[in-house]
Amino acid sequence: MKISVLSQKVYNFLLAAYRWYLLTAERSLDQAYKAALQIKAIEDEYFDGNKIDVNSSKYTSSMMDYFESDLKKQLRIARMRLTEFKGSRFFLSESNQKAAIKAGIEYANPATILEKLRFIDQVIAKYTNFDYETTSSDLVTQPKPEIIPLDSAIAPDIAPAPLSAKLSSKGWDKKPRGKANSTGILPRSILSTVTRLQVELDPRSEEDVVKNFRQAQRRTIISVRFFLLLIIVPILTHQLSKTLVVGPIVDSFRSSEQTGIFINYEMEEEALEALEKFEERTKFDILIGRLTPLPPEEMENHVKEKAREIAEESRAESSSAIKNVFADLCSVVAVIWLMLVSKPSIAVIKDFFDNIVYGLSDSAKAFIIILFTDIFVGFHSPHGWEVILEGVSRHWGLPGNHSFIFLFIATFPVILDTIFKYWIFRYLNRISPSAVATYRNMNE
Incomplete structure (x- = not known):
């Protein structure tokens, strides 16, 4: 039934x-x-x-x-x-x-x-x-207000597109011309004065200015929000996956006392060195009178207790390194997913960066370029890269391979330096020659 x-x-x-x-x-x-x-x-x-x-x-x-x-x-x-x-x-x-x-x-x-x-x-x-996420197609395809650089005296033949065409309702539907490709006969100053008068006399200029401001505001909000997500999402994913998912699984496999305490020889050497220092410090304190003399059996038990404490710390550090590997993989997956679902936002960020970078003065551009090149490819950069690689190796529980570290330092900064120089020669030299001249003078 x-x-x-x-x-x-x-x-x-x-x-x-x-x-x-x-x-x-x-x-x-x-x-x-x-x-x-x-x-x-x-x-x-x-x-x-x-x-x-x-x-x-x-x-x-x-x-x-x-x-x-x-x-x-x-x-x-x-x-x-x-x-x-x-x-x-x-x-x-x-x-x-x-x-x-x-x-x-x-x-x-x-x-x-x-x-x-x-x-x-x-x-x-x-x-x-x-777009599903933002109106980034409108934000990206719309040209930015032309920023007249200070190098007009060096490159007077590079003239911007008329500003009135950029601010008019028809001009916003057209594809903007690049700064390096917009050439003219008259100097920038004359054209900028004429176009400024045209904009001021245009009855629709106020509406266009409000529209441009709202678009810039929306672009800034989208960029700031995406940067915050790019920082919060991987950190939060790492902590949650390590605590709730990866941590219990790794602890269940490494709960037995028979599992290895150390996952690489460097951790074992550090543990032995810490135990030797503890034993020598104890004997030194006894010799100078800080501690009362201990019988051999009590001294041995004291050292055994410290050895167990070091072993537990090393076991926890090994488990944490294993957890970090899988938690970092989860963070990478989360970042890739964020990139895939935020393609419109990435396009907006590119336009946001263009506005910031190309809107800086020539001295500011040169300062930022020198700062980044000196940090990543400068004379003292190998020490920084060595610290970073050793920190990453320790984070994942890998032994520090000095041959790999030296090979990386010998190749990667050189590649970065080549990319920096190519970007300066290929793009910045056409867009802002005076910034390149300032950069060379500051380097010399």
């Missing part, structure tokens, strides 16, 4: 699961349709039935952030559910449809399905190039 009741429950559960599987396509389409309706409701209520413009100056920055986040959410739901709908329809065979009829499942009318699909496509087609 009990077996029959249990079999009936299992049958009912499997039947419910099969019905849920057969209705996956229709359920996904309904969810995508609801998301499209949400987007359409925002358009009708706040944007007069037009496309949601995240750069609109009609509402405040907080309101636009709210609209943008809601739009991202609904677009993500609609696109994911449409993909699920297509996949479910692909695996739905004729036999499945017959089984659905036997199970009492009635599918929606094909005309209703086509009408929903047409409505969803009409809504989300307006946002084909809209």
